[in-house]
Amino acid sequence: MSDHSPQDELAGTEQPFVQHLIELRDRLVKATIAVLVAGAALAIYPGPAELYDLLAAPLVAQLPEGGHLIATSVISPFLVPLKILLMTAFLMALPVVLYQVWAFVAPGLYSHEKKLVLPLVVSSTVLFMVGVAFCYFFVFGQVFKFIQSFAPKSIMAAPDIEAYLGFVISMFIAFGLAFEVPIVVIVLARMGVVTVEKLKDFRSYFIVLAFIIAAIVTPPDVVSQLALAIPMCILYEIGIWAAQLFIKHTQAPDAE
Structure with a gap:
């Protein structure tokens, strides 16, 4: 007969759980402080208004002379720059x-799991940032130029700042997530959901899928659709190549 009671088996389990909660709280506090410090620095320089001007620059550059953005709500000039900050x-x-x-x-x-997670966290962050930068520095200018080329001369463009912010955020998210295609491919292959050979066979279907997604999430213009679909196809090929390397270098010790 065992000398251990159920109470003995549970002894000590509460303390580690509480310690995990305390550590989680501390990590969340540190992350929040980092965001607040960055926000305070941006509030000092360049400032909320200047941040919005920077975000609106690709659109303003394509508006006719004298064109500008407008605020249709009383508190929009305050809330919108604050959201951007x-x-x-x-x-x-x-x-x-x-x-x-x-x-x-x-x-x-485990050590082999650390080899898997850390590169994915870093690379997914970098790819998301690259997608947002690509959207801001290249796509916006081309899209707004294309749209304004169809505007009748009798119309004075004056977009609402809240509507523009919503458009920008949706486009940033769309391009940021689209640039995560290699990460998705790597994870699916590494987890054994699909093989690299299956991914190669799916290549032609993915091209069609990329253009369908681009048609759904972007404005109804050819420029933005091509700007989203073509990088997705290229990144899919990069993902297949990277998946082969990743699988090779992140195997568990007993699987090698």
């Missing part, structure tokens, strides 16, 4: 936020 602060603090997430989960991972 918070969004930018989060993006600036994202490396710190992700580091806190990594520091919280890393102790519970």
Whole structure:
């Protein structure tokens, strides 16, 4: 007969759980402080209004002479720049936020799992940023130029600042997620959901799927659809190539 009672078996389990909660709280506090510090720095320089001007620059550059954005709500001139400041602060603090997430989960991972997770976290962050930058520096200018070329001369363009912010955020998310295609391909292949050979066979179907997705999530213009679909196809090929390397270098010791 065993000398251990159920109470003995449960002894000590509460304390580690509480310690995990305390560590999670501390990590969340540090991540929040990083966002607040970035927000405070941006509030001082360049400032919320200047951040909005920077975000609106691709559209303003394509408006006819004298064209400008308007605010249809009384509090929009205050709320919209504030939203942009918070969004930018989060993006600036994202490396710190992700580091806190990594520091919280890393102790519970095996060495080969750390080799899998850390590169994916870093690369997915970089790819998302690249997608947003590609959208801002290239796509916006081409899309707004294309749209304005169809505007009748009798119409004075004066977009609403809240509507423009919603459009920008949706486009940033669309391009940021589209640039995550290699990560999705790598994870699916590494988890054994699909093989690399199946991914290669699916290539032609993915091209069609990419253009369908681009037609759904972007404005109804050829420029933005091509600007989203073509990079997705290229990144799919990169993902197939990277998946082969990733599988090779992140195997568990007993699987090698």
